[in-house]
Amino acid sequence: MQELSKFFLIVGILFVSIGIMLYFGVKLGRLPGDIIIKRDNFIIYFPITTMLLISGLISLISILIKRLF
Secondary structure, eight states, X not given: OHHHHHHHHHHHHHXXXXXXXXXXXXXXXXXXXXXXXXXXXXXXXXXXXXXXXXXXXXXXXHHHHHHHO
């Protein structure tokens, strides 16, 4: 039962932190290293740096969750 409460606590903290970041306007897009190709009638956007950052954060969170349980 204690493991379940730790899990819900971590998920709650994660949701609150994501909500605060979205509320205050932290935007991950348009980082240096993201590729943008603009032509006359279309735009192609490759968020390479953004995806690397998100991947690193998800990996870090999963490692922390494994250590807590």
